[in-house]
Amino acid sequence: MKTLEIPTFECETGNYHTFCPISCVAWLYQKIEDSFFLVVGTKTRGYFLQSAPGVTIFAEPRYAMAESEEGDISAQLNDQEELERICLRVKNDRDPSVIIWIGTCTTEIIKMDLEGIAPKLEKQLGIPIVVARANGLDYAFTQGEDTALAAMTHRCPECNHRITDQEEVNTAKLVSADTAPNNNCFGRKNKLTNCNLVLFGSLPSSVASQLNLESRRQSVSVSGWLPSQKYTDLPALGKGVYVCGVNPFLSRTATTLMRRRKCQLIGAPFPIGPDGTRAWIEKICSAFDLKPDGLEERESQIWKSLTDYLEILTGKSIFFMGDNLLEISLARFLIRCGMVVYEVGIPYMDRRYQAAELLLLQRTCEKMKKPMPRIVEKPDNYSQVQRMHELQPDLAITGMAHANPLEARNIDTKWSVEFTFAQIHGFVNARDTLELVTRPLRRGGDSISGCRNLSKQMVDV
Numbered sequence: 001m002k003t004l005e006i007p008t009f010e011c012e013t014g015n016y017h018t019f020c021p022i023s024c025v026a027w028l029y030q031k032i033e034d035s036f037f038l039v040v041g042t043k044t045r046g047y048f049l050q051s052a053p054g055v056t057i058f059a060e061p062r063y064a065m066a067e068s069e070e071g072d073i074s075a076q077l078n079d080q081e082e083l084e085r086i087c088l089r090v091k092n093d094r095d096p097s098v099i100i101w102i103g104t105c106t107t108e109i110i111k112m113d114l115e116g117i118a119p120k121l122e123k124q125l126g127i128p129i130v131v132a133r134a135n136g137l138d139y140a141f142t143q144g145e146d147t148a149l150a151a152m153t154h155r156c157p158e159c160n161h162r163i164t165d166q167e168e169v170n171t172a173k174l175v176s177a178d179t180a181p182n183n184n185c186f187g188r189k190n191k192l193t194n195c196n197l198v199l200f201g202s203l204p205s206s207v208a209s210q211l212n213l214e215s216r217r218q219s220v221s222v223s224g225w226l227p228s229q230k231y232t233d234l235p236a237l238g239k240g241v242y243v244c245g246v247n248p249f250l251s252r253t254a255t256t257l258m259r260r261r262k263c264q265l266i267g268a269p270f271p272i273g274p275d276g277t278r279a280w281i282e283k284i285c286s287a288f289d290l291k292p293d294g295l296e297e298r299e300s301q302i303w304k305s306l307t308d309y310l311e312i313l314t315g316k317s318i319f320f321m322g323d324n325l326l327e328i329s330l331a332r333f334l335i336r337c338g339m340v341v342y343e344v345g346i347p348y349m350d351r352r353y354q355a356a357e358l359l360l361l362q363r364t365c366e367k368m369k370k371p372m373p374r375i376v377e378k379p380d381n382y383s384q385v386q387r388m389h390e391l392q393p394d395l396a397i398t399g400m401a402h403a404n405p406l407e408a409r410n411i412d413t414k415w416s417v418e419f420t421f422a423q424i425h426g427f428v429n430a431r432d433t434l435e436l437v438t439r440p441l442r443r444g445g446d447s448i449s450g451c452r453n454l455s456k457q458m459v460d461v
Contacts, residue, residue, distance in 0.1 A: 040066045101118065419436065
């Protein structure tokens with residue numbers, strides 16, 4: 001029996017060449033509808049908020065900046081009084097169910113005691129205040145969400161396993177309605193497993209609903225999401241509760257759920273691409289001793305719908321510079337699509353949390369007869385550019401700062417941040433993911449075709 005090729009891991013400079021993690025506010029405030037995010041830091045962070053998520057200013061976003069002045073930095077002002085003044089104004093203007101403080105690099109450097117101040121103000125104002133550290137000194141771009149969710153796990157209610165007979169009847173009625181015969185694609189009996197399954201990771205409501213439906217098709221009911229749409233609807237956690245992540249950058253949240261809240265983690269690949277979604281659902285089913293029903297046919301059906309994109313990608317090469325921590329999952333999906341992945345740069349690699357994803361990556365390379373990509377943690381961008389000059393990939397997934405210089409060197413690029421904000425999870429969104437990947441490749445072909453058509457028109461004239 002042929003053994004799997006073991007991935008090689010390298011670590012270079014130790015720098016995070018990514019966006020500032022406070023940008024997580026841009027999607028978290030939209031997900032948690034009754035929240036207000038207060039970013040604590042200097043004017044520089046305020047400029048970043050204006051230029052990044054600030055494009056939604058006309059929608060009255062529920063976030064603001066508590067700017068630190070010279071007096072704050074030199075400890076001449078009372079931090080508690082200043083934050084109390086701002087939070088009181090937020091309460092009067094917006095009346096949120098929770099205020100989430102995002103600590104920036106400045107609060108780390110001057111040792112601002114946000115965790116000590118928050119409980120006092122929470123008691124005084126009567127509004128929950130959650131403190132999350134999202135500074136760029138310690139965290140990469142998407143890990144801002146990780147620290148926010150890890151802080152929020154402590155606010156989730158304790159799971160009570162005692163359930164009354166009436167509640168069981170009500171739950172049965174709800175389950176029966178959700179899994180009516182006309183919604184059951186595979187003809188499985190409409191009986192959901194009585195399980196405590198909480199999924200964690202911030203996804204648009206439509207995508208979360210799709211994953212809920214895929215679970216119901218396998219007779220598994222999702223009892224809650226972290227984060228929830230309403231802060232007041234946070235899921236119950238505790239012993240006997242199974243948790244499963246949907247994004248590879250949530251390792252701190254996973255650790256907190258296991259160690260602090262005593263939940264049982266389902267170590268699964270992530271639901272990105274048809275292959276990843278199938279493996280993710282299969283792992284959840286195995287945790288509840290269920291045999292997956294119709295998943296192979298479901299995955300095959302999705303692959304057939306992607307044929308036009310696979311024709312473009314097969315045989316093409318790709319290079320990940322590393323930015324949003326989605327790189328391993330995307331690389332595995334694209335290898336399954338027929339691409340060759342030269343290198344996977346990633347800002348931070350938690351091999352325990354991504355163990356199932358790494359194993360699926362190995363098996364995918366073996367199945368597709370492709371070489372195992374080189375995995376570089378905290379890559380040095382200068383060295384990466386040199387390697388790209390040698391390898392000449394067809395496409396580079398990169399941060400915004402390097403896109404134009406690479407394009408000038410005739411390397412097609414795609415911004416990694418687009419995958420962070422796009423809907424890429426689940427069976428249904430596989431096509432949208434490949435649309436993003438193939439767009440630069442098709443753009444090159446379209447431009448050549450356009451030039452030829454223009455030349456022909458000029459000749460005709």
